[in-house]
Amino acid sequence: MTEKTIESHKLPAAVEAFVLRWGDLGGQWGVNRSVAQIQALLLLSDRPLTAEEIAEKLGMARSNVSNSIKELLNWKLVTRVPVLGDRRDHYVAETDMWQMASKVAQGRKEREIDPMVAAIRAAMEGIDDPRISPLVRQRLHGMHDFINTVEGWYNQMIHVPPQQIMRLIRLGSKVVSLLKFVGRKDASAKEDA
Incomplete structure (x- = not known):
């Protein structure tokens, strides 16, 4: 049109x-x-x-x-x-922007992410096959860990009230600064140990 x-x-x-x-x-x-x-x-x-x-x-x-x-x-x-x-x-x-974004995210997850998760999990079932090289095994483990982490985060976030997520989003660069600060403290603690 x-x-x-x-x-x-x-x-x-x-x-x-x-x-x-x-x-x-x-x-x-x-x-x-x-x-x-x-x-x-x-x-x-x-x-x-x-x-x-x-x-x-x-x-x-x-x-x-x-x-x-x-x-x-x-x-x-x-x-x-x-x-x-x-x-x-x-x-x-649906006129609530948060609900609209959530519904789109859920729909995309079901159509695009869930099949990928299933494929990686199916590949992990045969990971002990001796014909799989250590490099391929390492890559599969990396993908599996990443997918599990992202899926766990997503499952946690869908239960967080939208107002709290919006507060977190509005914090923006302050959260990044906090994470850098926490990372430096963790590094210092490891050096002291």
């Missing part, structure tokens, strides 16, 4: 610009442009929209909208909501 296909008289200029830019970003994230544009429209909508309304506002084919909504529903970034007196399906987007 090009910028000219959105019927600008139906969307405020700022909303149109956001929808178009979010659609472009979707391509960079590996998401279909239509999917990203629909999510953007729903993010900025002040009421639930039907698929027909979405198609009209974005100048998209109804079938494209339906397929895109299915993908957004699978990612849990959009929900179907009932509207009193209307039998059609209406949709709203």
